[in-house]
Amino acid sequence: MAYSEKVMDHFANPRNVGEMEDFSGVGEVGNPKCGDIMRMYIKVEGDIITDVSFMTFGCGAAIATSSMATELIKGKPISEALKLTNKAVMEALDGLPPVKVHCSVLAEQAIKAAVSDYYKRQGIDPEPIVGAIPACEECGCEI
Amino acid sequence: MDHLPIRKVYADNAATTAVSEEVLSAMLPFFKEVYGNPSSLYALGQEAKAPLEEARATVAECLGAKPNEIYFTSCGSESDNWAIKGAARAMRKKQGKDHIITSAFEHHAVLHTCQALEKEGFSVTYLPVHADGVVCVEELEAAITDKTALVTIMYANNEIGTIQPIPEIGEICKKHGVLFHTDAVQAVGNLHIDVKAQNIDMLSLSGHKIHAPKGVGALYLRAGVSIENFMDGGAQERGRRAGTENVAEIVGLATAIRRATDTIDERVARLTPMRDKLIEGVLKIPRSRLNGSQKRRLPGNVSFCFQGVEGESLLLLLDMKGISASSGSACTSGSLDPSHVLLSIGLPHEVAHGSLRISFGDYNTMEDVDYILEVLPQIIERLRNMSPLWDAIQMGKVSYDQYM
Numbered sequence: 001m002a003y004s005e006k007v008m009d010h011f012a013n014p015r016n017v018g019e020m021e022d023f024s025g026v027g028e029v030g031n032p033k034c035g036d037i038m039r040m041y042i043k044v045e046g047d048i049i050t051d052v053s054f055m056t057f058g059c060g061a062a063i064a065t066s067s068m069a070t071e072l073i074k075g076k077p078i079s080e081a082l083k084l085t086n087k088a089v090m091e092a093l094d095g096l097p098p099v100k101v102h103c104s105v106l107a108e109q110a111i112k113a114a115v116s117d118y119y120k121r122q123g124i125d126p127e128p129i130v131g132a133i134p135a136c137e138e139c140g141c142e143i
Numbered sequence: 144m145d146h147l148p149i150r151k152v153y154a155d156n157a158a159t160t161a162v163s164e165e166v167l168s169a170m171l172p173f174f175k176e177v178y179g180n181p182s183s184l185y186a187l188g189q190e191a192k193a194p195l196e197e198a199r200a201t202v203a204e205c206l207g208a209k210p211n212e213i214y215f216t217s218c219g220s221e222s223d224n225w226a227i228k229g230a231a232r233a234m235r236k237k238q239g240k241d242h243i244i245t246s247a248f249e250h251h252a253v254l255h256t257c258q259a260l261e262k263e264g265f266s267v268t269y270l271p272v273h274a275d276g277v278v279c280v281e282e283l284e285a286a287i288t289d290k291t292a293l294v295t296i297m298y299a300n301n302e303i304g305t306i307q308p309i310p311e312i313g314e315i316c317k318k319h320g321v322l323f324h325t326d327a328v329q330a331v332g333n334l335h336i337d338v339k340a341q342n343i344d345m346l347s348l349s350g351h352k353i354h355a356p357k358g359v360g361a362l363y364l365r366a367g368v369s370i371e372n373f374m375d376g377g378a379q380e381r382g383r384r385a386g387t388e389n390v391a392e393i394v395g396l397a398t399a400i401r402r403a404t405d406t407i408d409e410r411v412a413r414l415t416p417m418r419d420k421l422i423e424g425v426l427k428i429p430r431s432r433l434n435g436s437q438k439r440r441l442p443g444n445v446s447f448c449f450q451g452v453e454g455e456s457l458l459l460l461l462d463m464k465g466i467s468a469s470s471g472s473a474c475t476s477g478s479l480d481p482s483h484v485l486l487s488i489g490l491p492h493e494v495a496h497g498s499l500r501i502s503f504g505d506y507n508t509m510e511d512v513d514y515i516l517e518v519l520p521q522i523i524e525r526l527r528n529m530s531p532l533w534d535a536i537q538m539g540k541v542s543y544d545q546y547m
Contacts (some may be wrong), residue, residue: 008275008459011456011459012459012463014462018529019534026532028377031494032408032493032496032541033491033493034492035453035472035481035492035496036453037532038526039531039534054529055530055531055534056529056530056531057451057452057453057529057530057531057532057533058453058456059453059454059455059456059472060455060456060459062339062453063456063529085544111156111203114306116532
């Protein structure tokens with residue numbers, strides 16, 4: 001298993017890492033038993049995600065996909081962020097080893113979880129817009 | 144942390160070691176000059192045959208065995224496979240015995256071999272392991288039945304470095320007339336092995352853990368133990384493992400094991416203070432633990448867990464600082480589950496994911512320990528600062544302190 005240069009760059013120099021104080025929405029996916037948790041904070045102004053940050057417990061790929069996902073949605077409208085697929089995150093990182101694909105799925109879900117939280121805080125039911133966020137998809141472990 | 148000059152520290156000697164100068168020069172003549180086939184009658188062949196048999200005698204002497212009890216193989220895994228499958232099948236054929244006893248935290252070369260035998264109809268008992276990383280020997284005797292063919296327990300654990308009560312197990316097996324195999328890959332050169340005194344019937348070892356090259360190992364098989372042939376073909380290795388002998392590497396293995404066993408006491412005296420300083424320093428990191436007994440362990444092998452941190456990212460950051468180490472986290476094993484060894488000593492997945500193994504060898508120094516102790520706490524802190532799990536631990540939402 002070898003990581004691409006981009007994965008190593010985002011792992012070694014993660015973008016948008018850390019807690020956010022004045023967030024509009026925060027979402028957390030994954031679980032400690034599986035060995036990865038991603039927490040994504042978003043700040044929304046109008047319909048635009050003006051700021052985003054993450055905190056991740058996990059492997060190199062988990063940290064790199066979190067970092068790349070934040071870069072891909074920063075400054076974008078919510079509708080666009082919701083269209084971000086795990087595949088797009090992987091492609092932006094020049095690929096991931098097959099066993100690490102689930103990390104990119106987690107990144108996609110973390111964005112959706114943060115947006116859902118944002119809508120809930122606005123008194124809007126997120127389900128019709130964001131859809132259901134499957135618990136621990138791809139991982140298949142028994143918790 | 145960026146101000147530190149990078150020092151290259153190879154701290155994964157339990158994974159493999161560099162070939163030593165002494166071993167390399169012992170091997171070199173057998174590639175281009177003494178290249179004859181040891182089975183050939185002419186002088187060039189016999190010139191290769193003599194060192195091959197000398198190597199056999201050397202390995203035997205280092206283990207307290209006789210030369211005709213040593214079989215050269217391609218690696219430790221081959222030795223394990225051959226010993227366990229070969230002896231189990233022979234026991235079933237000759238005596239109708241089809242039960243094997245092993246432990247839950249063996250190397251995969253043993254565990255997967257036992258699982259393969261289960262598919263052939265053998266039944267296998269996996270002995271549990273105490274929290275300190277020592278097999279529950281008290282349950283061994285009770286597990287032996289009149290169907291038990293073989294017991295296989297490792298001499299020392301590769302992932303956490305704990306030493307198993309091998310002489311005690313050997314005695315129990317002898318008393319009950321059960322064959323006893325041990326995977327001694329990590330023990331050679333670190334512990335005094337005497338197969339006769341310790342009642343060991345079969346023992347696996349590997350060259351590349353003791354500064355011989357990869358691709359050579361050996362199996363000690365006590366005279367009189369029935370075993371199926373590993374490979375059919377020519378008459379090499381007493382007709383039990385066919386194939387032209389890997390003379391150069393076998394000579395390398397013998398040179399390495401001679402050096403390794405002659406210098407056990409010096410090695411232990413040199414590595415133990417390094418190991419203990421590392422343990423003392425690392426355990427100053429909050430919410431960290433040593434895996435397995437502190438005392439009953441190999442002189443150069445230590446394993447830790449850190450709460451709120453994942454092992455693979457830890458290894459990657461250590462690598463960026465020049466330190467090569469390993470982990471039993473799921474992400475480094477290529478599977479979804481963390482190391483079966485860490486789970487066997489009672490750790491939950493959440494803690495086992497944050498593991499780190501440091502294994503020192505002959506080329507490490509106290510300066511390496513100092514460097515690791517300087518770099519590691521900063522890396523742990525960096526990862527914890529971005530870890531939502533560490534956040535939850537600190538806020539008291541989850542606690543793993545009972546395992547520390």
